[in-house]
Amino acid sequence: MEMQSSKELVTLMHTPSKEDIALVEKAYTFAMDAHKDHKRLSGEPYFIHTYATAKKLAEIGMGAQTIAAGLLHDTIEDVGVSPEDIRREFGDEILFLVDGVTKLGKLRYQGLERHVESLRKLFVATSQDVRILIIRLMDRLHNLETLEHVREDKRKRIALETLEIYAPIADRLGMGFLKRSLEDLSFAYVYPEDYKTISDLLNDKEKKMEMALNEVQHTLKRELAKAGLRDFHTSSRIKGLYSLWRKLARKDNDIEKIFDIAAIRVVVTSIDDCYRALGIVHAQWRPLPGRIKDFIAFPKPNGYQSLHTTIFAGDGSIIEVQIRTPDMQKESEWGIANHLSYKEQGRGEGRFLWVWQMLPGFGKKKLATPADTTKPSSEIPEWIEEIAHAQRSVLEGEEFLDELKGDFFSHRVFVFTPKGDVIDLPIDSSPVDFAYTIHSDIGDHLSGAKVNGKLVSLDTKLKNGDIVEIETKKSNKPSKKWLEHAKTSIAKRHIRNALGLTPIVKK
Ligand code: MN
Numbered sequence: 355m356e357m358q359s360s361k362e363l364v365t366l367m368h369t370p371s372k373e374d375i376a377l378v379e380k381a382y383t384f385a386m387d388a389h390k391d392h393k394r395l396s397g398e399p400y401f402i403h404t405y406a407t408a409k410k411l412a413e414i415g416m417g418a419q420t421i422a423a424g425l426l427h428d429t430i431e432d433v434g435v436s437p438e439d440i441r442r443e444f445g446d447e448i449l450f451l452v453d454g455v456t457k458l459g460k461l462r463y464q465g466l467e468r469h470v471e472s473l474r475k476l477f478v479a480t481s482q483d484v485r486i487l488i489i490r491l492m493d494r495l496h497n498l499e500t501l502e503h504v505r506e507d508k509r510k511r512i513a514l515e516t517l518e519i520y521a522p523i524a525d526r527l528g529m530g531f532l533k534r535s536l537e538d539l540s541f542a543y544v545y546p547e548d549y550k551t552i553s554d555l556l557n558d559k560e561k562k563m564e565m566a567l568n569e570v571q572h573t574l575k576r577e578l579a580k581a582g583l584r585d586f587h588t589s590s591r592i593k594g595l596y597s598l599w600r601k602l603a604r605k606d607n608d609i610e611k612i613f614d615i616a617a618i619r620v621v622v623t624s625i626d627d628c629y630r631a632l633g634i635v636h637a638q639w640r641p642l643p644g645r646i647k648d649f650i651a652f653p654k655p656n657g658y659q660s661l662h663t664t665i666f667a668g669d670g671s672i673i674e675v676q677i678r679t680p681d682m683q684k685e686s687e688w689g690i691a692n693h694l695s696y697k698e699q700g701r702g703e704g705r706f707l708w709v710w711q712m713l714p715g716f717g718k719k720k721l722a723t724p725a726d727t728t729k730p731s732s733e734i735p736e737w738i739e740e741i742a743h744a745q746r747s748v749l750e751g752e753e754f755l756d757e758l759k760g761d762f763f764s765h766r767v768f769v770f771t772p773k774g775d776v777i778d779l780p781i782d783s784s785p786v787d788f789a790y791t792i793h794s795d796i797g798d799h800l801s802g803a804k805v806n807g808k809l810v811s812l813d814t815k816l817k818n819g820d821i822v823e824i825e826t827k828k829s830n831k832p833s834k835k836w837l838e839h840a841k842t843s844i845a846k847r848h849i850r851n852a853l854g855l856t857p858i859v860k861k
Pocket of ligand 1: 427
């Protein structure tokens, strides 16, 4: 049995206040007592599970409220503590979190392909506050770690639900570490045969790859130091089994077509150094053409930033090199949790919308780009600009499309009405699409739009987390221009109809 104590939780917290410590200790005692006669399927005390969930939350830097809610997350559902009890003991906010986690637990994925997308959306919309999602994700992670005690049919359902719903959400939240753990833990339960095939396939290659990785890492460190780079740090990884399996399926099951099975990660102190390190890598090893990707200038939809290149290691191995700053590294592993914990501590509260706006990759946020580093952009060499341009064609390439298809969230945007309702639209949608999605009357009389409180033009591309407010005028009518701004078929149809272009065919 794992060591547990409220002290351990407290030591994991970042600069907790007295109130924070008291809150976590109180929740600890309360949850332990509530679950005292409650056992897990393994026969162990149930509290082990709620404790483990809270510990994972503390480890990723979540604040006291979230950790306390993690300790309490199964008290309403499993041992009949009333919401009133939670409110009285811990207040509205913690009740809000625990209640949200409980509700989320009631949504079940039944393995129906056509419902996957709407269920993911429902998860996001139901959770209201992204902390609820994060508690659920950590709860799920611990359940998967102990899944062998669960009945076989149930095991498979939980693992499949994780692959289809939870892992994509973790990905969308930029929590790369969590996504990989959830996937690799579930894979063996859902697709045991494929799991075996892939692990055998990888086993054959692993030794050679590890040797190549060590060799390249060694040389790279030397070359970086020689070039005067300081405080860098390198590590290597072999691709997760599940993501390798998915990628193989897209590459005609030809492992020779997959170039990122072995990867080296280089963390350097500044964006400038990222580009310098890339040059150093290319001076040492021949890069594969068309594999240089600048996700610093062009972050992925979930906010991921890094430079990627793929090199011939010399012994016939192919290795992907990923170069990034410590901030980007943190971002790629923990995504939204980085912003959240900070915010939560600062305000001791946290409500719906702002948490979504904190999501990385969403427009105006603090994403670092070459242009906004501390150094003036004139110091950025021209060849970087060239990569940036080349990137466009890479992004339009087949591989990128494959990646997009695999991720529902990356071709939809989630925006909000001023009341906080979630509206999901195709990517690049405009306020015109938003207006028609709310109601055709609102669309037809649209006169202006505000995004996050600022007036914007009607061709503005909406971004995740935007709060969109539509202004209407009775006298306003759709114009031809609107057709160019519309992405959704519903908007196009109504505009065409209003312009008398084609009648709406009623069936
Ligand atoms: Mn649980």
